Amino acid sequence: MNFDLGRTGYLFVVEGIDGSGKTTVCLMVVEALRKEGVHVIHLREPTSESKWGQEIRLRSPKGELTPDEELTLFIKDREWNAKNRISPALAEGKVVIMDRYFFATGAYQTTSTGIPWEDILKRNREEIHAPEPDMVFILDVSVEIGLRRIGGREEDLNQQFEQYDRLLRVRQAYLEMVERDTGNLVLVDASRDLEVVYFDVLQQIIRYIGNEKHLERGKN
Numbered sequence: 001m002n003f004d005l006g007r008t009g010y011l012f013v014v015e016g017i018d019g020s021g022k023t024t025v026c027l028m029v030v031e032a033l034r035k036e037g038v039h040v041i042h043l044r045e046p047t048s049e050s051k052w053g054q055e056i057r058l059r060s061p062k063g064e065l066t067p068d069e070e071l072t073l074f075i076k077d078r079e080w081n082a083k084n085r086i087s088p089a090l091a092e093g094k095v096v097i098m099d100r101y102f103f104a105t106g107a108y109q110t111t112s113t114g115i116p117w118e119d120i121l122k123r124n125r126e127e128i129h130a131p132e133p134d135m136v137f138i139l140d141v142s143v144e145i146g147l148r149r150i151g152g153r154e155e156d157l158n159q160q161f162e163q164y165d166r167l168l169r170v171r172q173a174y175l176e177m178v179e180r181d182t183g184n185l186v187l188v189d190a191s192r193d194l195e196v197v198y199f200d201v202l203q204q205i206i207r208y209i210g211n212e213k214h215l216e217r218g219k220n
């Protein structure tokens with residue numbers, strides 16, 4: 001089923017490794033757009049609403065899911081989100097800001113399952129018809145900065161080898177997507193102060209919407 005019919009809103013996604021600052025940046029962007037009177041919906045994945053999102057949140061941290069089970073649950077949760085939250089908001093002309101989307105499944109689940117991220121993105125696009133974002137901001141930081149931001153003290157870094165190694169591969173997958181994916185992915189230097197990162201993202205969103213509106217008007 002194509003959920004994109006009648007889409008008049010905009011879909012922006014913020015992605016990045018753990019500690020990239022994406023959640024803070026999303027909140028700041030949403031608040032700034034609301035202040036401007038824009039009808040904004042803020043969503044995050046995994047959701048806390050669908051039974052699949054709840055299962056991920058409950059069982060994944062305990063290590064109870066195989067990588068394949070996890071991949072399936074992320075996709076099912078997203079299918080629910082696309083149908084029940086994203087597409088209705090886009091059809092109503094709202095601006096949807098997402099904290100993670102199917103690019104996260106590509107980047108994270110390629111490292112756990114070994115399936116190429118290209119194939120994972122394809123499943124999201126072709127099997128569940130997840131709406132294509134207008135823009136995807138990849139907030140890029142080194143793994144060292146990411147781990148430090150999520151509270152890893154310098155001396156803990158040695159004990160975080162497993163996470164360190166995984167995040168290196170997640171970051172690499174995101175960087176490859178920026179180079180090779182067909183979507184509109186933008187690399188953002190997120191090692192800067194988060195106020196600066198937020199303003200950069202906000203300006204790009206405003207510019208994009210402004211240009212699109214202009215193009216729409218040009219058609220009449």
Ligand code: TMP
Pocket residue numbers: 018045046074099100101102104105106108109
């Ligand atoms: P968060 O950092 O946005 O709270 O996301 C929670 C974790 O879920 C994070 O470590 C990344 C992971 N994740 C995936 O592995 N695959 C996905 O598709 C999504 C949406 C998140």
